[in-house]
Amino acid sequence: MLSALVWIPVLGVILIGLLPPPDEAAIARFVKRSLGESLPPDPARLIALITTAITFGLSVVLALQFDSTSLQSQFQESVPWLEPLGLNYQLGLDGLSLPLVILNGLLTWIAIYSTEKSIQRPRLYYILVLLLNTGGAGAFLSGNLLLFFLFYELELIPLYFLIAIWGGDRRGYAATKFLIYTAVSGILILAAFLGIVWLSQSPTFDYAEIHTESLPLITQIILLGLLLVGFGIKIPLFPFHTWLPDAHVEASTPISVLLAGVLLKLGTYGLLRFGLGLLPEAWSALSPWLATWAVVSVLYGAFTAIAQTDMKKMVAYSSLAHMGYVLLAGAAATPLSILGTVFQMVSHGLISAMLFLLVGVVYKKTGTRDITVLRGLLNPERGMPIIGSLMVIGVMASAGIPGMMGFISEFLIFRGSFPVFPVQTLISMIGTGLTAVYFLLLVNRTFFGRLPEQFANLPRVYWSERLPAFALALLIVALGLQPNWLVYWSETTTAQLTPAIALSVEKIALRIEADPKPLKNAAVFLPSISPTANTPKATAYIHPSASSNP
Amino acid sequence: MNITIAPKTSTPSHPLTEIIQRLQAGGALLPDSPENVIEVVGILKSYGIVLDAYWRNLTYISEHQFLELFPFFKYFNGEVSFNKLLKHWGHDRINYEFAEYCMKAMMYHGGGKLDAYLDTPEFSERAKGAIAAKLKGNFLVQGISNIFPEFLPEQIRQLAYYSALGQFWNVMSAMFLSLSDRYDQGEIKTIPDVVAHILAALVEAANQPITYAVKIADRDYEIIPQSAGITFLMDTGVPYIEAVFFRSFPFMGTISYNAQACQISPDPGRFNYGALYADPLPIGGAGIPPTLLMQDMRHYLPDYLHQIYQRSPRGEEDLRVLICVSFQKSMFCVTTAAILGLMPYPIDTIEPDQQQTNQAYLEAWMDRLVDSRLPSMQMCDV
Numbered sequence: 001m002l003s004a005l006v007w008i009p010v011l012g013v014i015l016i017g018l019l020p021p022p023d024e025a026a027i028a029r030f031v032k033r034s035l036g037e038s039l040p041p042d043p044a045r046l047i048a049l050i051t052t053a054i055t056f057g058l059s060v061v062l063a064l065q066f067d068s069t070s071l072q073s074q075f076q077e078s079v080p081w082l083e084p085l086g087l088n089y090q091l092g093l094d095g096l097s098l099p100l101v102i103l104n105g106l107l108t109w110i111a112i113y114s115t116e117k118s119i120q121r122p123r124l125y126y127i128l129v130l131l132l133n134t135g136g137a138g139a140f141l142s143g144n145l146l147l148f149f150l151f152y153e154l155e156l157i158p159l160y161f162l163i164a165i166w167g168g169d170r171r172g173y174a175a176t177k178f179l180i181y182t183a184v185s186g187i188l189i190l191a192a193f194l195g196i197v198w199l200s201q202s203p204t205f206d207y208a209e210i211h212t213e214s215l216p217l218i219t220q221i222i223l224l225g226l227l228l229v230g231f232g233i234k235i236p237l238f239p240f241h242t243w244l245p246d247a248h249v250e251a252s253t254p255i256s257v258l259l260a261g262v263l264l265k266l267g268t269y270g271l272l273r274f275g276l277g278l279l280p281e282a283w284s285a286l287s288p289w290l291a292t293w294a295v296v297s298v299l300y301g302a303f304t305a306i307a308q309t310d311m312k313k314m315v316a317y318s319s320l321a322h323m324g325y326v327l328l329a330g331a332a333a334t335p336l337s338i339l340g341t342v343f344q345m346v347s348h349g350l351i352s353a354m355l356f357l358l359v360g361v362v363y364k365k366t367g368t369r370d371i372t373v374l375r376g377l378l379n380p381e382r383g384m385p386i387i388g389s390l391m392v393i394g395v396m397a398s399a400g401i402p403g404m405m406g407f408i409s410e411f412l413i414f415r416g417s418f419p420v421f422p423v424q425t426l427i428s429m430i431g432t433g434l435t436a437v438y439f440l441l442l443v444n445r446t447f448f449g450r451l452p453e454q455f456a457n458l459p460r461v462y463w464s465e466r467l468p469a470f471a472l473a474l475l476i477v478a479l480g481l482q483p484n485w486l487v488y489w490s491e492t493t494t495a496q497l498t499p500a501i502a503l504s505v506e507k508i509a510l511r512i513e514a515d516p517k518p519l520k521n522a523a524v525f526l527p528s529i530s531p532t533a534n535t536p537k538a539t540a541y542i543h544p545s546a547s548s549n550p
Numbered sequence: 551m552n553i554t555i556a557p558k559t560s561t562p563s564h565p566l567t568e569i570i571q572r573l574q575a576g577g578a579l580l581p582d583s584p585e586n587v588i589e590v591v592g593i594l595k596s597y598g599i600v601l602d603a604y605w606r607n608l609t610y611i612s613e614h615q616f617l618e619l620f621p622f623f624k625y626f627n628g629e630v631s632f633n634k635l636l637k638h639w640g641h642d643r644i645n646y647e648f649a650e651y652c653m654k655a656m657m658y659h660g661g662g663k664l665d666a667y668l669d670t671p672e673f674s675e676r677a678k679g680a681i682a683a684k685l686k687g688n689f690l691v692q693g694i695s696n697i698f699p700e701f702l703p704e705q706i707r708q709l710a711y712y713s714a715l716g717q718f719w720n721v722m723s724a725m726f727l728s729l730s731d732r733y734d735q736g737e738i739k740t741i742p743d744v745v746a747h748i749l750a751a752l753v754e755a756a757n758q759p760i761t762y763a764v765k766i767a768d769r770d771y772e773i774i775p776q777s778a779g780i781t782f783l784m785d786t787g788v789p790y791i792e793a794v795f796f797r798s799f800p801f802m803g804t805i806s807y808n809a810q811a812c813q814i815s816p817d818p819g820r821f822n823y824g825a826l827y828a829d830p831l832p833i834g835g836a837g838i839p840p841t842l843l844m845q846d847m848r849h850y851l852p853d854y855l856h857q858i859y860q861r862s863p864r865g866e867e868d869l870r871v872l873i874c875v876s877f878q879k880s881m882f883c884v885t886t887a888a889i890l891g892l893m894p895y896p897i898d899t900i901e902p903d904q905q906q907t908n909q910a911y912l913e914a915w916m917d918r919l920v921d922s923r924l925p926s927m928q929m930c931d932v
Contacts, residue, residue, distance in 0.1 A: 381868040382831055451831050460864045 001062060002075050002091040005055050005101065005137045009130040012051030016044045016123050016130070048112045048126035052133060056105030059098075066098055068489050071496050073143060073208070081147075086197060086204035090143035095493030096273060097140040099342055099486060100265055103349045104136040107261040110468045111254035114357060125166060128158035129258070136262045140269060145193040145205040152189065152270070155263060156182050159255070167250040174243075174250035181233050181243040188230030189270065195223045196278055212278055220282035227275045228290075234267030235323045238297040248316035253360025256312065260319050260352035265345050268326045272341060276330055276497055283333065290331035291417070291424040297324035299427070302434035306441065311359045311369040314442055315352060318398060321431050322348045328421070328428050329413040337416025338494040339487060344409035346486060347397075347479075351406060354394045354472040361387050361465050362446070365458045371442055376451030384461050388447040390469045395439035397476045400432050404480035566916040569924070573912055574897060578886040579919070580879050580927055582741040585858075590744055590883055591733040592855030593876040598726030599850040600843065601719045604649035608716030612709045616764045617684045617702060619691070645842035649715070652794050657711045659793040659818055662785035664714055664760065667778050668707045677706045680764060680771040710773055713762040718786040721758065725751035730852070741883060748887040756783035756891075783891070791888050795881060796918065797821035798828075825881050826922040830874035840877070844870040847877070878923050889915055 066074060073092030081089045093101065112129060119125055131154065138151030156179065164175035193205065199219060202210045212220060233240040244264075248256050276283050283290075301321030308314040326344050329337035362377065363369050365384065378388035397404035400411075410432055418425040479486050564570060569579060580586055607627055614628060615621040623630050625638065625646045637643055667673055681702045685692045695702050729747050732738045738747060760782060762774035774780060800807040800814050800823050807813045815821060828840050848869055851859070859865075859872045890897060894911055895904035 376831075379831055381871045382864065450829070456831060457863060460867055 001058065002077050002093060002141050004058055005062075005105075006091070006134055006141065008055050008058070009051050009134040009137070012047050012130045013127045013134075015047050015051075016127050019043055019047075019123055021123075042117060042122050044123045044126045045112065045115070045117065048130055049109065051130060052105060052109040052112055055133065055137065056102070056109050059102045059105045062093060063098060063102060063489060066093065066489060068095065069492055071492060076143065078143075083204075085146065086144075086202075086206075087146040088144050088204060088206055090147060090206050091138075091141040092143040093141060095490035096269065096342060096497075098489050099346045100140045100262075100269055100349075101137055103265070103346055104133060104140065104262045107257055107349065107353050108133040108136070110353065110357070110471070111257045114257065114360070114465075114468050115252075115254045119166065121165070125162070128162050129254070131158040132162070132258055132263075136266070139266055143207050145197065145207060145210070145274070147205070148270070148274075149186070149190055149193060152266060153186050155266065156186065159259070159263065162255045163247060163251045166252045166255070168252075169250075170246070171250045174246040177243045178247045181236075181240070185230045185233035185267075188226045188233075192223050192226035192230060193274075195219075195226070196274075199223075207273075207277075210278055213281075217281055217285060220279045221285060224275055224279045224282040224286060227271065227279070228286075231267040231271040231275065235264055235271070235326070236267065236320065237293065237323065237327060238300045238320065241297075241301075241320050244320065245313050245316045248319075248356075249310060249312050253356060253363070256356040256360070257353040260315070260356055261349040264319060264323060265349060268323060268330075268341065268345055271327070272330055272338070272497070276333065276338075283331075287331040287333065288421070291328055291421040294324045294326075294328035294331060295424045295427045297321070297327065298431035299434075302431045302438065305438040306434065308438070309370055309372050311362065311371060311374075311442060311446065312356070314371075314438055315355045315359060318355075318435060318438065319348065319352055321435065322352075322398070324431070325410065325413050325428060328417050328424060332417035332420040332425075333498055334416045334420060335491075335495045335498050337413055337420075338497050339491060340409055340412030340414075340416050342490045342494055343405070343412050343483065343486060347405035347409040347476075350472050350476050350479075351394060351397045354390070354469050354476065355398065357469045357472070358387055358391045358394060361461060361469075362391075364465075365461060366455055371445040374446040374455070376447070376449045377455070378447040379451040382456055382458060383447075383451050384458070386466055387461055387469070388443075390466070390473055391447065392443055393473050393476070394469075395443055397480070399436040399439055402480075403477065405476045405483075406480070408480055408483040564913050564916055565920055566924070569928075570909070570912045570916060573886070573889070574908075576742060576897070578741045578745045579882040579889075579924055580741050580886070586741055586879060587733075587739065587744065588854060588858065589876040590741065590880040591730055591738060592852045592858075593847065593873065594726040594744075594880050595730035595852050596847040596850035596855075596873075597843075597877065597880065598723045598730065600644065600846045601723035601726065603644045603846075604646065605716040605719035605723060607644075607646045608649050608653065608712045608719070612713035612716060612762065613764055616709060616766070617681065617705060645846050648842040648846070649719075651842075652790070653708075653711045653715045655793040655798050656715060656789055657708055658799065659789070659797050659821075661789035661792055662780075663778070664710070664774075664780050664785045665789065667774065667780060668710060672778070673707075673773070674703060676771065676773055676775075677703045680706065680766060680773060683766040683769065683771060686767070706773060709764075710762050713774070714760050714780070714786050715790065717760050718782065718790055721751070721755045721782060744883050745886045745890065748884055749891055752783055752787065752887055752891055756781065756787075758782040760786050788888070788892075791885065794824055795826050795885060796824040798824040822918075822921055826878065826885065826919065826924065828874070828878070828923070830871045830878070830923075840874050841870060844873040844877070847873050879927055882924060882927060885919075 062075060073094045076092040077089070078091075079089040081087050108129065112126065115125070115129075135151045135154035135158070138154065139148055142148035142151055159182075160175050160179045163178060164171050167174060196202075196210060196212060197205050199215055200210060200212045212223075215223075229240065233243075236244050247259060251259060298321045301317050301319070301324060305314050305317035305321065308317060322344065326341045326348075329341045329344065359369060362374070362384065366374060366377075368374060377383040378385050393404075397406040400406045400409075414425050414429055417428075572581075573579070580590070607625060610627045611621070611624050615624045618624070625643070626634060681695065685695065685702075725748065728751075729738060729744065732747065738744060758781065759776045760774065760780040761772070761776050761778075763770050763772045765771075780786070797818060799818075799821060825840070830840065851873070855876070859869055862868070862872060889912070894907050895901070897908065899905060899908065
């Protein structure tokens with residue numbers, strides 16, 4: 001079943017590849033179309049839509065069959081592949097990956113649906129999008145580190161081409177920058193994986209068989225450092241973020257949706273799964289630094305977003321800020337905060353996808369994303385009142401207004417992180433206020449006021465352009481009102497991640513007590529680790545009552 | 551009140567010189583084009599139908615809701631039924647409020663002999679007689695009237711405006727509908743034809759008396775007798791154009807006005823919130839809310855005009871904006887007729903002195919119109 005999620009898109013790729021070349025003349029006619037003329041259905045688009053609809057449907061079926069009380073990875077599939085290398089085809093699903101797999105299917109379908117019908121080289125485009133879908137699903141489902149790495153790297157090439165071919169004016173620069181950053185990210189992650197497996201003398205790269213307890217703390221910290229930088233580039237976290245605004249600005253709308261909605265989540269997922277999951281001792285040792293890093297990322301993202309005049313850059317920098325919350329919650333590593341990370345990943349995926357879709361419509365109709373130029377787009381007759389209303393909903397959700405997903409995720413994160421890192425949490429909460437500042441600037445400047453003459457004859461917005469954002473808005477509100485529908489799947493898994501942290505904190509404390517010398521070098525990383533400082537706090541938050549009260 | 555046009559010295563470099571020259575050559579404020587003709591005639595047809603409903607209601611209110619302090623059913627024209635009430639609440643109706651806005655604008659800005667007459671002792675006497683008849687046996691309102699003696703006469707002044715505007719629109723609606731008929735018969739082909747039709751109708755009705763009488767307890771009470779000498783064109787038409795086309799008043803909309811910051815002129819004569827200035831984009835942005843009128847007119851658009859609107863980039867989505875633009879074009883034709891009708895000398899005079907006076911007269915008009923929608927009407931779209 002899980003293989004179907006990975007390989008059905010590949011089947012779609014093969015089918016599209018077998019299609020005859022598209023009727024370029026019909027596309028050209030459509031581009032300069034007169035009213036009433038429509039493009040004949042594009043078989044490549046149809047195949048891509050059907051393929052992703054099937055995989056999305058399958059992921060929903062899996063969710064319905066998923067045992068949310070089980071601690072084990074479910075629907076496991078294991079096929080030996082290159083055993084001497086320790087590479088096995090090992091797939092599994094748990095409460096951490098399930099929401100992201102569903103998100104991957106949903107947003108890929110929306111991205112394909114939102115793609116211009118008149119897009120050039122449609123077969124190549126849809127093939128690359130389907131490969132992205134495969135890469136995302138494969139990475140989220142992988143139970144083997146090398147397999148994860150292969151799928152993680154698989155994302156790189158399609159996304160590079162999707163930006164480089166169908167991007168904006170500076171697409172070459174943005175795509176190359178993305179390629180370099182992500183390649184470096186991949187190298188660091190691979191180095192960390194190799195280090196983890198070889199140094200821990202694990203027989204394979206299978207996740208379940210890796211035990212790092214025996215590794216010295218300093219080794220763990222180095223390995224975690226590699227993972228932090230590797231995934232920190234992908235998330236992205238300050239100061240490894242500079243590829244993201246360029247990529248977003250130059251990417252077409254559907255690709256921005258996938259980039260923000262799914263691909264950034266590979267970074268946060270990887271950090272939680274492999275950083276927190278495999279190296280809990282080092283994680284807890286570095287957690288105060290991670291929390292501080294998160295604060296810097298949140299504030300930097302928020303303040304930089306305020307300074308932007310490009311709507312897309314503003315949304316891109318908001319991603320930087322909101323991904324910082326995930327790091328803060330991960331650093332705190334309480335059941336509630338880890339649950340918050342999952343909620344925040346899904347919430348950010350849906351909200352940012354919605355915002356990018358809406359910005360895309362604004363750009364398509366007005367030809368600009370400059371908030372110093374745009375004005376009055378809420379005009380009921382000549383503007384985009386429904387797009388504007390959806391934008392208001394989107395920014396409210398992003399700013400954490402109660403009743404929407406953003407509020408739930410931020411509440412879980414702040415409530416879960418505050419007992420461990422009160423100062424960092426409080427400062428991060430300022431970021432939420434700043435989200436309201438930059439998004440209100442965006443909405444106020446773009447949608448309110450008098451529609452200027454230059455935008456007085458905007459083309460009409462079709463329902464097909466509104467529907468994806470509508471669907472996302474419904475989900476955002478529905479899960480904001482009923483967060484348990486999402487929390488239900490993940491609570492057991494996320495609660496399972498935290499005992500490792502609590503135990504590791506105790507272990508570090510015991511190690512320091514027993515022999516402080518070997519940890520002399522590591523001590524520079526441990527500003528607040530002491531037997532009396534963090535241990536009681538951390539253990540206090542793994543009490544079952546805490547996890548059952550999201 | 552006359553339209554406030556002060557003669558001025560000719561300036562060869564007037565920003566609207568081109569329009570002045572067009573007027574002098576027998577043209578109109580609106581450029582002549584087949585598209586403009588279709589738009590103007592089509593919109594005036596729907597306007598004529600709507601005006602017909604407006605004038606009937608204004609007349610009904612003036613005659614049958616006389617000094618009714620709580621006129622709950624004033625928009626029902628005496629036909630109150632549950633179904634009609636449901637339609638009213640569901641907004642499936644003519645927006646008679648628009649007619650009242652226009653009436654109130656006329657009353658606020660005044661002008662003409664009607665305004666002057668309503669401040670005369672004769673009017674006061676006549677009003678007093680009508681009030682006494684109406685309040686016979688109504689001791690409560692009699693007491694209130696004694697405490698506030700100006701309250702009921704002011705109500706009657708307002709009712710006089712209801713009646714005067716009703717009579718004015720009665721003529722105008724018939725004129726707009728006959729314009730449409732003549733267009734259908736192929737007699738109207740250009741914008742100057744449209745202007746000529748309007749001008750002829752205005753001239754024909756110019757001296758038509760405006761009177762107002764109400765029946766109370768089977769006796770007629772004349773509020774505005776024919777002897778007051780109030781006429782159609784100078785005492786109703788001209789104040790109407792001044793109040794509704796030019797001045798109006800700042801209306802709450804997407805644009806806010808701050809009177810304390812002098813964003814509204816303390817001199818109502820310098821108001822420019824009228825129909826010729828109204829911004830079609832922010833609906834209800836300024837002046838009398840055009841939305842209500844556009845909403846009414848959309849139900850009566852002739853097919854040929856509706857089809858043109860449907861072929862526009864936004865189709866039906868911005869119908870009210872398109873109607874507003876067409877309506878403004880048509881009102882510039884009415885304004886052209888008024889300008890030509892009030893010319894000091896014939897437009898084709900060959901006397902240099904007269905030409906100079908005409909030039910100054912036209913420039914003074916253009917001074918007022920320079921901030922209106924007229925410059926943008928020189929192109930086809932908003």
